[in-house]
Structure formats: C-alpha cells, structure tokens
Amino acid sequence: MKYFKLPDLGEGLPEAEIVEWHIKEGDEVKVDQILVSVETAKAIVEVPSPQDGVIAHLFGAAGDTIHTGEPLIEYISEEDDDTGTVVGEIPDADGNEAGDDFIIGAAPSTRTHQTTRATPAVRALARRLNVDLNGLQGNGRNGAVTPEDVQQAANMNKAHGHAEPLRGVRKQMAKTMALAHAEVVPVTLCEDVDIHSWPSGTDVTMRLVNAIAAGCKAEPAINTWFDGPSLSRRQHSKIHLGVAVDTEQGLFVPVLRDIGRRSTEELRKGLDQMRADVKARTIPPKELQGATITLSNFGTIAGRYASPVVVPPQVAILGAGVIRDQAVAVDGEVVVRRVLPLSLTFDHRAATGGEAARFMREIIRVLERDFTEESTG
Numbered sequence: 001m002k003y004f005k006l007p008d009l010g011e012g013l014p015e016a017e018i019v020e021w022h023i024k025e026g027d028e029v030k031v032d033q034i035l036v037s038v039e040t041a042k043a044i045v046e047v048p049s050p051q052d053g054v055i056a057h058l059f060g061a062a063g064d065t066i067h068t069g070e071p072l073i074e075y076i077s078e079e080d081d082d083t084g085t086v087v088g089e090i091p092d093a094d095g096n097e098a099g100d101d102f103i104i105g106a107a108p109s110t111r112t113h114q115t116t117r118a119t120p121a122v123r124a125l126a127r128r129l130n131v132d133l134n135g136l137q138g139n140g141r142n143g144a145v146t147p148e149d150v151q152q153a154a155n156m157n158k159a160h161g162h163a164e165p166l167r168g169v170r171k172q173m174a175k176t177m178a179l180a181h182a183e184v185v186p187v188t189l190c191e192d193v194d195i196h197s198w199p200s201g202t203d204v205t206m207r208l209v210n211a212i213a214a215g216c217k218a219e220p221a222i223n224t225w226f227d228g229p230s231l232s233r234r235q236h237s238k239i240h241l242g243v244a245v246d247t248e249q250g251l252f253v254p255v256l257r258d259i260g261r262r263s264t265e266e267l268r269k270g271l272d273q274m275r276a277d278v279k280a281r282t283i284p285p286k287e288l289q290g291a292t293i294t295l296s297n298f299g300t301i302a303g304r305y306a307s308p309v310v311v312p313p314q315v316a317i318l319g320a321g322v323i324r325d326q327a328v329a330v331d332g333e334v335v336v337r338r339v340l341p342l343s344l345t346f347d348h349r350a351a352t353g354g355e356a357a358r359f360m361r362e363i364i365r366v367l368e369r370d371f372t373e374e375s376t377g
Helices: 120-128 147-160 168-183 204-218 264-280 353-368
Strands: 002-005 015-021 034-039 044-048 053-058 065-067 071-076 101-103 186-194 224-227 232-235 241-243 245-247 250-252 293-296 316-320 324-330 333-347
Touching: 034 071, 120 147, 168 250, 186 324, 186 353, 204 241, 204 264, 204 293, 204 316, 204 353, 245 264, 316 353, 333 353
Parallel strands: 002 101, 241 293, 293 316
Antiparallel strands: 002 071, 015 034, 015 065, 034 044, 053 071, 186 333, 224 232, 245 250, 316 333, 324 333
C-alpha cells in the first residue's frame, strides 16, 4: 500500500481540518484530481492527487484535524516502484513495522502523540455519559482521568451544553495570542490626530498605510523582527504591512508588500483583492505570511483606543479607532475638530520608548499634513 501524507500547504502550516472529501474508498482517481478540501489556519485549500490509483482508505472524516506529514490517503498498489517517493514506514496495529510506502507530501510530522490515561471502566463511563476524554484534564495518579473527572464533565455538559472546540482560523488565533502573551513585553502609546483638513471621501486606510510607511522610514527600529531566545533583531529594508481583516470565521491578516515603494492606487487595488480573497477563503497562505508591522483599523466598527497585540516576531502594531468630532484647543480657542485616535503597541524588548514615540510623531505629522491630492474609495 502507498500512503499520501498531508503536504505542507504553505509556510510550514502545522495542520489542517478536513472540510469535505471529494472521493470515497474504492474510487479510481487520476493525477491532479481533487481529493479533499481542507481548512488551514489561513484558507480553504483543495488537495490534488499526486498519482493515478484506486483509493483504499481515507484517514479522517469531515471535522477531523490532520497534521502535516501524517497519512491522508491510502492507495491500492499492485507493485513497488523505485521513483524516489519512498520515505518511511507506518506501524501496523500490533506495533510491528509493515513495509507500506509513503508518497512524499511533506517532512515528517512533528506532532507529539498523547493518549488520555484512563482505565477501561472510566472509558466506558465516558461513553455512557457522552463525555469526550480528549483534552479532559485528569486529576488521578500521573494525570489519569478518574470517574469523578468524567462525572464533573458530564454535569458541566448538562448544565451548560457541550463545549465547542475551536477550529480553523479561531483555533490558530487562540494559539497565536497565547504565544504573544507569553513572549512579548508590550507597551501601548496613545495619541489623537487632528484630521479636520481631510476632504470628504478621504481613503482613511490608505492614509494610514502611507503614514506607517513614512513612520518606518523615519524610525527603522519599528520595522523589525525580534528573536527572543537569541536576543537578536532583524531590521527590514522593505515594509510589509499586515492589515487585519475581520470575518465571520475569525481574524485574517493579509500582507501588503513593500508599501514604501508602491503607489496609493496600486496599494488600494491590492488590498481590495486580498480582502475579497479572504472573504472567499481563497487567499494563498503565502499572502498571510511575512508581515513586518501590522495595522488594525478597528475604528471601522467601534472603539476609541485599544491595546493591540503584537505577534512575534514583529515589534509593533498600530490601531486606529473611531473618527469623531471632538472639542479641542486651537490657537487658544475651543473648537470642534475631526479627530482620529491612534494606539501603538510595541515590544519593549526590541524598541525603546523614544523610538516608538518618534515613529508615532512621524505618523501624526504625515496624517495631519494638508494634502492637495487625495485618494478616495
């Protein structure tokens, strides 16, 4: 038998969730025929067959998570060949090694397999009470799940309903936020920008994009990747801006490349295309990788200030709040002006307060500048 392992679907994404099988066991398939649709942390991807053959077995059902490098499809094989695709063996049910071949899909999985420790009686109780042992924290000896653990979980399910496991984008977001919380030393700097001179129809997002480009040029320390374990940083000559996009499935952050050297018109066209691809879940994973700084324009929904989360290895994220009319002092008089609130969170391990303040100062200067030509959209 030959096994096709889940390939690397882009930039080392570790896993994917099966959305829909397009074939079934016993089907004869051709090379490049779509086998399955899977959902990664970034997009829905269709996986093609690497060869002609007959499907012997499908590993997993809709909703199951498969890790990169783990078997996805088993093909019926009449003969062994020497095409260079044999990369390993899979143990049989008895723990002995069978001589089944793998078709290269990716490097071997780095997943750590863990089995919930529970006696047969506890497992039977869990089945009777409809309790999922996976992920259940055991309080018995060496972390074993006890009958009391199962009963407590059953009582919780009865009182509050079954917990819904996070999947796809939301699952990856939770992991990323936990990583950021553990690694980053965040400081948030807030300021208001007087945008009263902006004409009607101003493209707020593009104004912010151009201002961030100017800020990074004025203070390159903000356009940096920081590596905590080695205490080293990598300053970038190009500015790749991640733009947070809110969807029903969760938060996506497509990347606008080289914003400091592209026209506003080109950037707007690229951003519109990326947003459309995100909502359709067709954006390539590579388009969500490699940001050197991030913009979150949460003010299109609600909120004045925030503490945006810096995602390593980035050093900074700029948040833009709701534009509003506000009483301010101008030339000694109180007047009503249009104000844009900004919140800059930066990793204080990699950037100083002075560097962050100079970055923010340049952004404010550019945003408050009275442009005679405006991009609208």
